[in-house]
Amino acid sequence: MKEITEMLQQVAARLFNEGLEMFIGYESGSVPAKARPYFAAVQGETAALVFNPFCEHNLAKYLVRFPNAKTAVVVKGCDAGAVERLVKERNLDRTRITVIGVPCGGMLARERVLAELPQDGKITAITDRRDAFVFQTSKGEHVLEKKAFLLAKCLICTQNNPTGVDLMLGKEAPPVGETGKDPYARVKEISALDPPARAAFWDRLMDRCLRCYACREVCPACSCTECCFEQAVPGWQQGAIWLSKAVTLPDNLHYHVIRAFHVAGRCTGCGECERVCPVRIPLMLLNRKLAGDIDELYGPTPPDVPSVLCTYATGDRDEFT
Amino acid sequence: MPRIGVFVCWCGSNIGGVLDCPAIAQEAASFPGVVYSTEYKYVCSDPGQKLIVDAVKEHRLERVVVASCSPRLHEETFRQVLRRSGLNPYFFEMANLREHCSWVHPDTTVREQAQRKAVDLVRRAVAKAARLEPLFPGKIPVVRRCLVIGGGIAGIQTALDVADAGLEVLLVEREPTIGGNMVKLDKTFPTLDCSACISTPKMVAVAQHPNIRLYTYAQVEEVTGYIGNFKARIRQKARYVDHSKCNGCGTCWTRCPVTVPDDFNLGLGERGAIYIPFPQAVPNKPVIDLEHCRRSTRGKCGACAKLCPTGAIDYEQKDEFVDVEVGAIIVATGYGLFPWEKVYGEYGYGRFRDVITGLMFERMVNASGPTGGKIQRPSSGKEPKTVVFIQCVGSRDEARGKEYCSRFCCMYTAKHAHQILEKIPGSEVYVFYIDVRTFGKGYEEFYRRVRDEGAVYIRGRVSKVYQDGSKLIVRGADTLLGEQVEIAADMVVLATGAVPAAGAADVARMIGIPQDKDGFFQEAHPKLRPVETHTGGVYLAGTCQGPKDIPDTVSQASGAAAKVCGLLLRDELETNPLVSKVNEALCTGCLACQPVCPYRAIQPVTITERLPGQPPRERVVARVNEGLCQGCGACTVACRAGAIDLKGFTNKQLIAEVDALCL
Numbered sequence: 001m002k003e004i005t006e007m008l009q010q011v012a013a014r015l016f017n018e019g020l021e022m023f024i025g026y027e028s029g030s031v032p033a034k035a036r037p038y039f040a041a042v043q044g045e046t047a048a049l050v051f052n053p054f055c056e057h058n059l060a061k062y063l064v065r066f067p068n069a070k071t072a073v074v075v076k077g078c079d080a081g082a083v084e085r086l087v088k089e090r091n092l093d094r095t096r097i098t099v100i101g102v103p104c105g106g107m108l109a110r111e112r113v114l115a116e117l118p119q120d121g122k123i124t125a126i127t128d129r130r131d132a133f134v135f136q137t138s139k140g141e142h143v144l145e146k147k148a149f150l151l152a153k154c155l156i157c158t159q160n161n162p163t164g165v166d167l168m169l170g171k172e173a174p175p176v177g178e179t180g181k182d183p184y185a186r187v188k189e190i191s192a193l194d195p196p197a198r199a200a201f202w203d204r205l206m207d208r209c210l211r212c213y214a215c216r217e218v219c220p221a222c223s224c225t226e227c228c229f230e231q232a233v234p235g236w237q238q239g240a241i242w243l244s245k246a247v248t249l250p251d252n253l254h255y256h257v258i259r260a261f262h263v264a265g266r267c268t269g270c271g272e273c274e275r276v277c278p279v280r281i282p283l284m285l286l287n288r289k290l291a292g293d294i295d296e297l298y299g300p301t302p303p304d305v306p307s308v309l310c311t312y313a314t315g316d317r318d319e320f321t
Numbered sequence: 322m323p324r325i326g327v328f329v330c331w332c333g334s335n336i337g338g339v340l341d342c343p344a345i346a347q348e349a350a351s352f353p354g355v356v357y358s359t360e361y362k363y364v365c366s367d368p369g370q371k372l373i374v375d376a377v378k379e380h381r382l383e384r385v386v387v388a389s390c391s392p393r394l395h396e397e398t399f400r401q402v403l404r405r406s407g408l409n410p411y412f413f414e415m416a417n418l419r420e421h422c423s424w425v426h427p428d429t430t431v432r433e434q435a436q437r438k439a440v441d442l443v444r445r446a447v448a449k450a451a452r453l454e455p456l457f458p459g460k461i462p463v464v465r466r467c468l469v470i471g472g473g474i475a476g477i478q479t480a481l482d483v484a485d486a487g488l489e490v491l492l493v494e495r496e497p498t499i500g501g502n503m504v505k506l507d508k509t510f511p512t513l514d515c516s517a518c519i520s521t522p523k524m525v526a527v528a529q530h531p532n533i534r535l536y537t538y539a540q541v542e543e544v545t546g547y548i549g550n551f552k553a554r555i556r557q558k559a560r561y562v563d564h565s566k567c568n569g570c571g572t573c574w575t576r577c578p579v580t581v582p583d584d585f586n587l588g589l590g591e592r593g594a595i596y597i598p599f600p601q602a603v604p605n606k607p608v609i610d611l612e613h614c615r616r617s618t619r620g621k622c623g624a625c626a627k628l629c630p631t632g633a634i635d636y637e638q639k640d641e642f643v644d645v646e647v648g649a650i651i652v653a654t655g656y657g658l659f660p661w662e663k664v665y666g667e668y669g670y671g672r673f674r675d676v677i678t679g680l681m682f683e684r685m686v687n688a689s690g691p692t693g694g695k696i697q698r699p700s701s702g703k704e705p706k707t708v709v710f711i712q713c714v715g716s717r718d719e720a721r722g723k724e725y726c727s728r729f730c731c732m733y734t735a736k737h738a739h740q741i742l743e744k745i746p747g748s749e750v751y752v753f754y755i756d757v758r759t760f761g762k763g764y765e766e767f768y769r770r771v772r773d774e775g776a777v778y779i780r781g782r783v784s785k786v787y788q789d790g791s792k793l794i795v796r797g798a799d800t801l802l803g804e805q806v807e808i809a810a811d812m813v814v815l816a817t818g819a820v821p822a823a824g825a826a827d828v829a830r831m832i833g834i835p836q837d838k839d840g841f842f843q844e845a846h847p848k849l850r851p852v853e854t855h856t857g858g859v860y861l862a863g864t865c866q867g868p869k870d871i872p873d874t875v876s877q878a879s880g881a882a883a884k885v886c887g888l889l890l891r892d893e894l895e896t897n898p899l900v901s902k903v904n905e906a907l908c909t910g911c912l913a914c915q916p917v918c919p920y921r922a923i924q925p926v927t928i929t930e931r932l933p934g935q936p937p938r939e940r941v942v943a944r945v946n947e948g949l950c951q952g953c954g955a956c957t958v959a960c961r962a963g964a965i966d967l968k969g970f971t972n973k974q975l976i977a978e979v980d981a982l983c984l
Contacts, residue, residue, distance in 0.1 A: 067938065089911035090925075090941050224962035225909045231963060262961040310913040310959050 001126045004051045004102055007169045008074065011100060012046035020098070021069040024062050026055040032123060033110050037062060052126050053133055056107040056151065058082055058270045060220050063092055072098040076107075078153070080162035081268035082220030088306055089266075091223045101165030103173035106146055106154040108133065113149055117142055130174055146176060153271040153284070156183040186282075187289045202253065208279045209252040211245065215273035215283055221263040228262075229255060256286065264290040265307040323383035323412075325450050326357040326376050327443060330364035330389035332419055337362070339423035339432070340439050345388065348440050352447045356380055365395050370402045377406040384450040388416040388443045409455035411898065411969060416446035441982055448981035452974045456898035461948050463549040464648040465489065465889050470541055470828065471653035473501020474871060475863025475878040477523050479651050482882030484532035488889050491645055492527060493536045493555055495824075498602035499524050501655050505585065505680060507687040507694075509871060510736040511767030517601060517689065524603040536643070538608055544832045547922075547948035548858030549648045549894045559638040561609035562595070566633035569597075569605040573625035573634070581613045583691070586684045589699065590691025595625045595634075600689060609634075649858045649885045652842060653878065654828055656819040656864040659715030659722060667785050668711065668815060674700040675793055676786060676813045679733055686740050696744055698812050701791070705748070705811030708741050709795045710734045711783050712754040716818030723818055723839055727868040730816035731758045735768050737814060738776040750776045751808055753783050753797050761872065779806060786813055819868040833921055834859055841867045852881040855951060856920060860884050899969040900950035901957060903943050907964035910941035914956035914965060922949035923956060 012023045027038035027048040035054040039062075040046050051074070059073050060082035075083060080101065087094045105128040113135075117123070121137035133149070135142040147155075154160075157177040162168070182188075190198060213229075216222045229243050243258065244251045260283075269291065273283040294301075298308045305311055327349040331337030342360040350358035357380040361369050364387055376382060385408070387399050392415045400410035418439050426435035465488055469480045472494030480492045492499070504524070506516035527533055536555055543554040562573075577593030585598040592598075594614040595607045615622035616636060626634040658680060662671035669676055675698050677685075688694035698705050712734055715722035731754070738750045757778065759765040772778060783797035792809040799806045821840040829836045834854045835843040842865050845853040852860050862878040863869070869877070888894070905928055915923045926944045931937045943965070945956075954967045966972055 068936070089909070089913075091909065091911075223909055223911070224907070226907050226962065228961065228963045231907070306911070306913065306916075310917055312917040312919055312955065 001050075001052045001128065004170050005049065008049045008051055008100070008102070009046050011167065011169065012040060012049055012072070013043060015072050015098060016040075016043040016046065019070060020072055022066050022071040023049070023073075024059045024071065025049045025074040026051060026057070026059075028052075029054070033108075033113050033117075051102055053106065053108040053128075054110060056275060058218070058220065058272045060086060060270075061218055061272075063097060064223065067093070068096075070096050070098075072100055074100050074102060075162050075165060076102060076104040077160040077162045078104075078157065078268075078270050080159075080164055082270055084164055085220050085266060085268050086223060089223060098167065099162075099165040101162035101168040103168075103170050104160040104176070105130075105133070105173050106150040106157070106160065106176040108144065108149050109151050113144060116144060116149070128173075147178065150176065153274075156181050184288060184292050187285060187292060190285060191289070203249060205281045206252045206256060207249045209247070209256065209281060210279060211247045211252065211255065212278060214276040214278065216259060218272040218276045219259075219263060220268055220270065220272075221266040222259070228258070256281075256283065260286040260290055263287065265294050265301065265309040267291060322354045322451060324356045324381055325352075325354040325384045325386060325447055326373070326380060326382040327352075327355055327359075327386045327388065327447065328364050328369075328373060328376075329358070329360040329443070330369070330387060330418070331360065331362045332389060332423075333362065336389070336418050336423045339427055340418060340436055344436070345418075345439050345443060349386075349388075349443045349447065352444055354384075354451045355447060357382060364389055365398055370398075370405075373399070373402050374406045377403075377408060382406075383408070384412045384414070384453055386414050386416065386443065386446045386450050388418050388439070388446065390419040391415075391417050409457075411456035412450075412453050414446045414450040414453065416442040418442060445978045445981045448977040449974045452971070452977050454968075454971075456968055458898045459896040459947055460893045461547075461549050461896055463889055463891060463894055464551075464646045466491065466645070466647045467649045467651060467885050467889060468493065468541070468551070468553055468645065468647040469651045469653060469862075471501070471655055471822075471863075471865065472496075472499030472527075472535075472537065473653060473655045473863060474503040474520060474523070475655065475865075475874045476501070476651070476653035477520075477527050478875050478878035479653060479862045479882045479885075480527055480533055481523065481530065482879050483651075483885050483889075484530045486882070486886045486890070488532065488886065490530075490533045491536065491555075491647065492533055493539050493541050495538070495540050496598065497538045497560070497608045498598045498604070499527060499535070499537060500599075500601075500603070502680070503871060504599065504601070505687075506683045507690075508736065508740070510732040511761075511763040513736070513739075517687075521601045521603075524601070528603045535604070537604060541828075541831065542642075544650065545921075546646075547946060548856075549888070550948065551647045551650060551858065553645050553647060553650075555643045555645060557641040557643060559640050560607075561611065561614075561634065561636055561638050562607055563633045563635050563638070564604060564606050566631045567606045567629075568631055569607075570630065572628050572630065574607050576624055576628055578622065578624060579613055579615050581610065586691045587678070587681045589681060589684055609636075648889045649860065650832060651860045651862050651878075651881050651885060652828060652832065652834070652854075652865055653862040653881075654825055654865040655822045656868065657822045659727075659818040659820050661714050661815060661817050664721045665714060667783065668714070668813070669786055669788075673786065673788055673793060673813075674698075675705075675811065676815065678815050678817045679730065679737065680817070682737055682814050683733075686737075686744075696741065703811075704745055705741075706745065707749045707808065707810045707812075708738075708751070709783075709793075709808055709810040709813045710738060710750070710752040710816065711795075711813065712752065712816045714815040714817045715820070716816075717755060723820065725818075725839060725868070726758065727818035728758070728760075729868065729870040730818065732761070732764055732767070732870065734814070734816045735759075735771045735776070739767075739771045739774060742771075742774045742776065751795075751810075752776055752778045753781060753795075754778055755780070755782070761870065781806070819864060821865060825865060832856065832859055833919065835919070837867075841865065852877055852884055857948075857951065858888065896947050897952060899952040899967070900947050901945045901952065901954070901965050901967050903945055904964045904966070905942045907962045908942040908960075909962055909964070910943065911961075912941075912943055913959045913961070914943050917955045917959045918950075919953065919955065920949045920951050922946045922951075 023040040026035045029036045058079040086092045118139040121139035125136040127134045133144045160176050267287045271284050301308045329342045329346040346358045346360040363369050404410045422439045467483050467490050469476045469492045480490045484490045503520050509516050539557045542556045546552045573595045577595045579594040580591040582588040583590040583592040595609045597607050611617050684690040716727040759768045779799050781798035781800040785796045795808045797806050837843050844851045860881040862881040863874040925941045929937050930940050957965045957967050
C-alpha cells in the first residue's frame with residue numbers, strides 16, 4: 001500500500017501547484033487499524049495522505065460542502081458511482097472536480113483484524129498479496145486471508161477498480177469478490193420469511209433507530225437541500241404534515257421505508273448508510289431488495305437515464321386501465 | 322381558521338332519496354371551522370345559488386363546501402357563485418355525495434353505512450376547504466395563427482373553416498399534393514357522387530385562399546411552446562423544381578424517360594421520375610424523385626432541365642426550414658391501410674396478382690386511374706366475371722389484426738359490388754362478411770339496393786384462396802347454412818382495415834399527445850370532448866383519431882375548426898391556476914420531475930441564491946411553464962424533496978383530507 005500512498009501525496013502536491021483548493025483523501029486514524037477522511041487545503045498538508053485497507057469511507061458526499069472550490073477527491077471502485085450520481089443530479093460541477101481513482105484490494109473488518117493482531121504490536125506496513133493482506137508489526141509478520149477478514153460488502157464486490165475517473169493511480173487490482181456469491185442471498189432469505197416473522201425482524205431493528213440521520217447525511221443519493229423529514233409546516237396547520245420526526249417504531253419504519261424508496265434506482269450500493277449506523281441496522285438489505293426488484297421489473301438502467309423510476313413514456317405499462 | 326359554510330344538496334331524489342340530507346347538514350355544523358350549514362333541494366338552481374350568495378354575506382363565510390354531485394358537472398358553476406359573492410372562486414370545495422355515495426349505495430340494507438360515508442365525505446371536503454388558498458389565473462397572449470398537419474379531406478376542411486373565420490392557417494402536407502386518401506377514391510357511398518369532383522374544388526379553394534399558406538412536400542419537425550404560443554419548425558423537402566418559376570406546363574413530366582411504379586395508383590400504373598401525383602394535383606407543379614431520376618442514378622440525362630421553358634429545374638436544391646409561431650395546432654394525419662400481406666397467409670400474402678385491396682379497386686374503377694376506369698384482372702387485363710369480396714381484413718380480428726371495426730369497409734364493399742354489377746353485365750359478386758354495419762344516413766337503404774341488384778352476401782370467413790389455372794379458388798364457410806362454400810373467382814377484393822398513418826407515433830411524440838392502444842390519437846373525452854386532446858391548444862380532425870367515413874371526418878374537421886376559432890379569436894387566454902409550482906428554496910435541481918412530465922412543462926433555470934453569511938451562488942432549479950402544465954401532478958410525486966406542489970391539491974390539503982377520513 002506504500003506505493004499508492006506515495007503516489008497520492010505526489011499527485012496532491014502537483015495538483016496544488018496547478019491551483020487546487022481542496023484535496024479530500026484519507027489519513028491514519030488516532031487509533032490502530034483505522035483511517036479517517038482528511039481535508040488538505042494547502043500544499044503543506046499533503047504529507048498526511050494515506051491509502052490502506054481501512055479507508056472504507058466514501059468521500060464523495062464531502063464534495064457537496066465545497067461547491068465553489070476546485071476540489072480533488074480520492075475514490076475507490078465502490079465510491080466512483082457516488083460522484084457520478086451527484087454530478088448527474090446537478091449537485092456538483094464536474095468541471096471543478098478532479099476524481100482520483102485508486103485500485104482497491106478490499107477493505108478489512110477492523111474488529112476481526114484487531115483480534116488477530118498482537119495487542120501491543122504497532123502496524124508498520126501493509127502489503128496486498130492478492131488473496132491476503134500481510135501486516136508487518138513490531139511483533140512480526142501476520143498474514144490475514146481476505147476471505148476471512150474482508151468486509152461483507154467487499155466479498156460481493158464486482159467493481160473494485162473505479163471508472164469515470166480523471167486520474168487512476170497504480171495497477172488495476174484483481175477482483176476481490178468471491179465468485180458465485182449471490183448478492184441477494186440475504187434479501188431472499190428475509191423475503192422468504194412469513195409476514196409476521198418478517199415484521200418481527202424489521203420491528204426489532206427499526207425499534208432501535210435513534211433518528212440520528214447519519215445514514216442520510218452520508219448517502220450520496222440523499223442530496224436534497226432540505227430533507228422532507230426536516231420540513232416544518234408553520235402555524236395552526238402543524239397537524240397536516242407528511243412525516244414525523246418522532247422516535248417511535250412506526251415513524252422510524254416510515255422514515256427508513258421512505259428513504260429507501262427515495263434512493264431506489266439511484267442507490268450506488270456503496271453501503272455507507274449501513275457502515276455509519278450507530279445501532280447497526282442492516283440498511284443495505286432494504287436498498288438491495290429494491291435494486292433487485294427494479295432490475296427484475298425494468299432491466300438494467302440505460303446510462304442516459306437518471307433513474308428508471310423517474311422516466312415517463314407513453315408506451316409505459318399501465319396496469320390501472 | 323377560516324369561516325366555512327356547508328351546503329348539502331338533495332339533487333331531488335338522487336341524493337335525498339337515499340341519504341338523510343338534513344342530518345348530514347346538522348352533523349357538518351360541528352366540523353372544525355364550519356360556522357353555517359344547511360341543505361337544499363337543488364343547490365345548483367337559481368334559488369340554490371342565491372342561498373350561497375346570501376349566506377356568504379350574512380355569515381361572513383370565507384370558504385364554501387357544497388356536498389352534491391361530481392365536480393366535473395358543477396364545480397365551475399359554484400366557482401362562479403363564489404365570484405359573484407365576492408370570494409376567490411378557488412375558495413370552493415365539493416363533496417360528491419351523488420356519484421360517490423347515493424348512486425352506488427341505493428340498497429336499503431346499507432342505508433346506515435351510506436349515511437356514515439356521506440358524512441365522512443363532507444368531513445373530508447371541510448378539512449380541505451380549511452386549507453384552501455386563493456388562486457388567480459394568469460393571462461397569456463395568443464398568436465392568431467393555426468397550424469394544420471395533414472392535407473387530406475380533414476385538413477382541407479378544417480383549414481378552410483378556420484381561414485374563412487379570418488384567421489391565418491398554415492397547412493402542412495408531406496406528399497407533393499394535398500387531397501389525401503379521398504382523392505384516390507372513385508365514387509362515394511351511398512350517394513355515388515364522384516369523390517374527385519367534390520374534393521378537388523376544395524383543394525383549389527385551399528390553394529387560392531388568402532388566409533392559407535400551403536406547404537406541400539413538407540413535414541413538421543419540431544413543436545415547442547404551449548397553448549396560444551406554439552413554435553413549430555417545418556422542413557420543406559427539396560423538390561428540385563423551383564415552384565416560384567414553374568408554371569405547371571407539363572412538358573417535363575410528359576417527356577421524362579424514366580418509368581417507375583406509381584405510388585398514388587398503388588403500383589397499378591406508372592409515372593416518371595419528375596411527376597405530379599395526379600392531373601388535378603394541388604399545387605399542379607412537379608417534384609423530382611431523385612432516387613429514380615436518371616441524372617442522379619446514371620449521372621446524365623437532364624432532359625427536364627433542357628426542356629423546361631422557365632428554367633425552374635434545380636438539381637442542387639436543398640431541404641429548407643421554416644420556423645413559425647402558431648396559437649393552435651390541428652392534427653389531421655389520417656390513416657393508412659392494414660398491412661395484410663404480412664399477416665394473412667390464407668389470402669396468399671400478396672402473391673396472387675388478382676387479390677387486390679379495396680383502395681386498388683378504387684383506382685382501377687376510377688376514370689382518371691391507370692386503367693381509365695376499366696375493371697380488369699391485374700394478371701391478364703381481362704374483365705373479371707366472378708368477383709369475391711372479403712370483409713374485415715385486419716379489422717375485428719383480435720388474433721392477427723386489430724380488435725376494432727374500421728367502420729367504412731362494409732359500405733365501400735357494397736359500393737364496389739354495385740359498381741361491378743353495373744359495369745360488367747352478367748357478372749357475379751360474392752361478399753364474405755362477419756356482420757354488415759350500415760350505421761349512417763342512407764347506408765342501410767344502399768346496402769339493400771346492392772343486395773337487390775344481385776350481390777350474394779355469405780356470412781362467414783374465408784379459410785383459403787389459391788390459384789387453380791387462371792382462376793382463384795376461394796374456399797370459405799357459410800355459417801348461416803352451416804356449409805362449406807367454394808367459389809372459382811376471377812378477382813378477389815380485400816376490405817383492408819384502417820390503421821393510423823405511417824409516422825403517427827412520431828407526430829404524437831413531437832407534439833406530446835397520447836395515442837390509444839391501437840396508435841390512434843387519444844381524444845380528451847370520447848363523448849364530450851372528441852376533437853380536443855389532453856394538450857391544450859392541440860385538436861384532432863378525421864381518421865387520425867379513429868376510423869371514420871367522409872361525412873364524420875368532415876364534421877369533426879369543422880368541429881376542430883370551431884374550437885380553434887373559439888380559442889384564437891380571444892385577445893388573451895386565461896391559464897388554469899391549478900398547476901404545479903416549484904418551491905425554489907427546496908428544489909435541489911435534480912430534475913427528476915422533467916422526464917415524468919407528459920406535457921414537457923418543466924425546464925431548468927439558473928437562479929442566484931443568496932443565503933445569509935454566504936456569497937451568492939448560482940444554482941439550477943426546475944421551473945414549471947404554467948401555459949403548458951395541465952395539473953396532472955406527476956411531478957409532485959417524482960420530487961423527493963417535496964419541492965413541487967400542485968396548486969389546489971397541495972400536500973397539506975391532501976394529507977388533511979386523508980386525516981379527516983382515516984383518523
